Amino acid sequence: MPKVHNWQINREMDYPYEESRPKKQVAYVFDTNKCIECQTCSIACKTTWTSGKGQEYMFWNNVETKPYGFYPLGWDVKILEKLGAQEWAGGTYAGKTVFESAAPGERVLGYQPGEEDYASPNVGEDDVSEVVQKGAFFQGIHKTWMFYLARICNHCTYPACLASCPRKAIYKREEDGVVLIDQTRCRGYRECVKACPYKKVFFNLMTRVSEKCIACYPLLERGKQPRCVETCIGRIRLQGWLSRAGEEKRDNPIDYLVRIRKVAIPLYPQYGLEPNVYYVPPIHVPREFLLQMFGPAVDAAVDTYRKAKDDKELLAALLLFGSSDQTMTSFKRDGDAVLGYNAKGEQVVRVPFKEPVYIRPYFDEKNNVYRHNIT
Numbered sequence: 001m002p003k004v005h006n007w008q009i010n011r012e013m014d015y016p017y018e019e020s021r022p023k024k025q026v027a028y029v030f031d032t033n034k035c036i037e038c039q040t041c042s043i044a045c046k047t048t049w050t051s052g053k054g055q056e057y058m059f060w061n062n063v064e065t066k067p068y069g070f071y072p073l074g075w076d077v078k079i080l081e082k083l084g085a086q087e088w089a090g091g092t093y094a095g096k097t098v099f100e101s102a103a104p105g106e107r108v109l110g111y112q113p114g115e116e117d118y119a120s121p122n123v124g125e126d127d128v129s130e131v132v133q134k135g136a137f138f139q140g141i142h143k144t145w146m147f148y149l150a151r152i153c154n155h156c157t158y159p160a161c162l163a164s165c166p167r168k169a170i171y172k173r174e175e176d177g178v179v180l181i182d183q184t185r186c187r188g189y190r191e192c193v194k195a196c197p198y199k200k201v202f203f204n205l206m207t208r209v210s211e212k213c214i215a216c217y218p219l220l221e222r223g224k225q226p227r228c229v230e231t232c233i234g235r236i237r238l239q240g241w242l243s244r245a246g247e248e249k250r251d252n253p254i255d256y257l258v259r260i261r262k263v264a265i266p267l268y269p270q271y272g273l274e275p276n277v278y279y280v281p282p283i284h285v286p287r288e289f290l291l292q293m294f295g296p297a298v299d300a301a302v303d304t305y306r307k308a309k310d311d312k313e314l315l316a317a318l319l320l321f322g323s324s325d326q327t328m329t330s331f332k333r334d335g336d337a338v339l340g341y342n343a344k345g346e347q348v349v350r351v352p353f354k355e356p357v358y359i360r361p362y363f364d365e366k367n368n369v370y371r372h373n374i375t
């Protein structure tokens with residue numbers, strides 16, 4: 001099997017195809033500390049792409065409450081159990097990826113979810129980590145915790161869905177790294193559903209072919225951010241382009257957050273897919289849980305994020321989230337504001353660090369009415 005380099009696990013690994021990186025790689029940063037689980041993103045995606053027959057159960061975008069939320073049921077704990085306890089040696093993954101632990105004759109270690117696993121898209125919503133004891137009261141630190149995890153296809157650099165497809169129906173676009181299924185080639189074997197450890201491929205029982213998130217590529221091609229990013233109420237999302245290791249640019253907001261400040265890190269890097277959705281980890285969650293989910297880079301990410309309020313350049317990059325429907329390829333701090341630019345170099349936003357507040361007179365003489373300052 002060819003050897004490829006995976007920067008997220010800091011080593012070479014086995015993958016069924018040679019290393020071939022796209023010219024540009026679509027990437028996202030999701031700040032878990034800001035998500036309110038309103039599901040606007042899920043509905044924006046659903047009404048745009050999956051409102052047809054056979055797509056009823058599909059959520060290309062879903063948001064689940066950790067630790068007990070999953071869609072499909074137990075998607076991550078099931079594959080973690082199969083993989084077994086694995087270790088990191090410093091920043092290098094010393095265990096096996098899902099490709100390296102595949103059974104003889106198979107390309108990926110995976111499992112096929114059952115029909116019942118898709119029955120409850122919002123199982124565990126708002127459930128906290130442990131039962132709140134009778135008589136317990138707040139003592140400064142919350143003992144119980146939970147957080148919201150927004151999930152889409154990661155448009156992985158080494159997609160397990162692509163690796164597993166016996167028909168070679170799945171491909172990664174050279175121009176932007178988007179992973180797509182050629183529906184005319186797909187024969188519905190569902191190897192991709194079994195292989196994707198994030199369970200982001202769905203089988204359409206009506207058309208008998210598999211489907212997945214397409215990164216809203218018609219929008220990407222026009223320099224616009226995908227629907228789930230544009231509509232996000234919590235402004236937790238930013239889509240852009242991630243440069244290759246060693247070619248990162250400080251004024252590219254995705255490079256800055258992922259490669260330079262390392263405040264946004266991949267989900268389950270140990271699977272070995274080099275996923276391209278990067279998460280700012282939740283800072284209030286016990287470190288053992290975060291280590292399992294995001295790997296050893298989580299310590300530095302949490303520390304950096306905690307200091308963001310006094311770190312104006314980092315604050316500037318974080319304030320770009322949800323500020324424009326256009327993809328921003330560069331940004332610049334301008335005093336106590338941040339400017340965002342599109343691929344043509346045009347300024348598309350100016351976001352102040354502090355939103356101005358206007359207090360209006362309680363009595364409006366012109367209209368002869370009293371009013372509240374709530375809007």
Ligand code: SF4
Binds near residue numbers: 035041042063231236
């Ligand atoms: S729209 Fe944004 S804030 Fe709302 S659930 Fe989705 S990711 Fe979270």
Ligand code: SF4
Binds near residue numbers: 197199
């Ligand atoms: S997240 Fe799953 S469906 Fe998406 S590219 Fe990676 S392996 Fe394929």
